[in-house]
Amino acid sequence: MKRILFYLGLSICCACASKKIPQGQNAVIRINQLGYDPAGIKVAVWGALSPKEISSFSLVDARSNRKVFTKEAGRSYGAYGPFQQSYRLDFTGFIDTGSFYLVAGHAQSPIFRIAEDVYKGTADFVLRYMRQQRSLFNPFLNDSCHTHDGFTLYASKAGLPDSTKINVGGGWHDASDYLQYATTSANATYHLLAAYRDFPSVFCDQKQANGLDGSNGLPDVLDEAKWGLDWLLKMHPAPNLMFNQIADDRDHARMRMPAEDAFYGRGYERPVYFIDGQVQQRGKLLNNTTGTSSTAAKFSSAFNLASIVFPSIDSSYIETVRAKAQSAYDFAKIKPGVTQTVSVKSPYIYAEDNWVDDMELAAASNFLVSGESRFKEEALRYAREEKITPWLETDTAAHYQWYPFINLGHFELAKQLDGQHRREIISYYREGIEKVWARAKQNAFFRGVPFIWCSNNLTVSFAIQCLWYQKLTADRSYKELEQANVDWLFGCNPWGTSMVYGLPSKGDTPTDPHSAFTHLKNFPVDGALVDGPVYSSIFNSLIGIELVNPDEYTAFQSDLAVYHDDYGDYSTNEPTMDGSASLIYLLAAKESEQTSTTKK
Secondary structure (H helix, E strand, O other), X not given: OOOOOOOOOOOOOOOOOOOOOOOOOOEEEEOOOOOEOOOOOOEEEEEEOOOOOOOEEEEEEOOOOOEXXXXXXXXXOOOEOOEOEXXXXXXXXXXXXXXXXXXXXXXXOOOEEEOOOOOOOHHHHHHHHHHHOEOEEEOOOOXXXXXXXXXXXXXXXXXXXXXXXXXXOOOEOOOXXXXXXXXXXXXXHHHHHHHHHHOHHHOOOOEOOOOOEOOOOOOHHHHHHHHHHHHHHHHOOEOOEOEEEEOOHHHHHOOOOOOOOOOOOOOOOOEEEEOOOOOOEEOEEEOOOXXXXXHHHHHHHHHHHHHHHOOOOOHHHHHHHHHHHHHHHHHHOOOOOOOOOOOOOOOOOOOOOOOHHHHHHHHHHHHHHHOOHHHHHHHHHXXXXXXXXXXXXXXXXOOOOOOOOOOHHHHHHHOOOOHHHHHHHHHHHHHHHXXXXXXXXXXXXXXXXXOOOOHHHHHHHHHHHHHHHHHHHOOOOOHHHHHHHHHHHEOOOOOOOEOEOOOOOOOOOOOOOOOHHHHHHOOOOOOOEEOOOEEXXXXXXXXXXXXXXXXXXXXXXXXXXXOOOXXXXXXXXXXXXXXXXXXXXXXXXXXXXHHHHHHO
């Protein structure tokens, strides 16, 4: 959960290098700082703070300073965010490799690479953040935390009176606080498993199962997925027992490193909230839980995919996850509806409002594992109930209102269908993409994703939907839109910054995230995807935000959206575990795409 309170009296960090426009210059060129695939789409964005225009641009070899490619700038896209004029600089036609920079008018871009390995190792790099988020034993700290979890709440109807001791240690901390949510963890686990299933060749084996150095014969992405799976098994210990979260926003009493927390009146034990399908406490308010489906279905999908991806692990483990997949699916049907998270002191929760997408994915994965036609029919019925993830056709949403941020079930179901049914499911993806494209094509960044809280997570997910649409159809109509969303994450945005800590290593990336690791100990949070820009109206309405450093991006803030590389801004600069897990899938896809092109 995103941090609710800003902690006063903390030391002020030094501001990082200035991001101001050079003196005498009022235009910039934004690039993907990772670089570009020689065989792929290559676009940068020129933006000016005054109503200037350009007619052409040039690509310059960084070693010789010789122009190697010149092209007309094309159509102007006009004003967007801080820019009064903007252009897309398309140099896709240039396919040589090397180091280059772009020049247009008086603006010059940073140096970047065009190479066949610009995405190599990036998915494994983001795995560093997942390991750092581990609860129980944390390999980054080489120490343990939250070893006493926890005591039950709301489970009396299942035979566990409140305050019953239960062993649920493990899993991942959700963000920069230490709450743990089954809904985000199950989704993260699914993405890690899917990344290996779809792109196994990109992952290395450099870590043991506990996250410490040393190979163990299993790719590190599967070690991490199993860390998530083992915790999910604890959170669903019996057919009639399933838990939704550990701890609540009382966690936010103070910023600290992960250790043992005594905020809940039971020593170091933390509360473990049972899924009963009923509204639960939210301070003076109640959440809007309506059923058991959304979280339980995510459990089922993760367990089913694990049973496919982990065939070499001992047979008893496979039998266990398959049994849990079915019992979780049954639990999801106890009371059809959504399970929201719990907050005690603050107004912020994960306010998930949809659940049929989760049931579609669970049914599709059950169909894949069992082959039983009833699951296919159930998946089709759920698919038709929510054809398009709602945010795709709007420009706003509540926090985590539509989660996951795209419908994963459409992809898993369509792969198993043929004929009219397959075309029907694929059409839902295309219709959703078209809704976003209608907004995106109006600006030079091809930005159609709304600037709601965790906009970067939506950006990753939307790029994956475009990727999956192409995989299902071989239709490349949205390839440039997909790439624009990838480019946005790595610097082709109004602020010119990557949204991933430390990636690329010499780029403009977050340095002052809302994280105890960096703020208290100066520890890096390598691979962490931060929340990303939000509408200025959202930023101005949030509780407890106060920037602790001068804003190095002042020139690029606007009435549309803001982003701050500042510890005090929990809305745009806090890392998230589940967003990072989704990014691992996307980066694995990009590396695999480059590898496939190279082999040809």
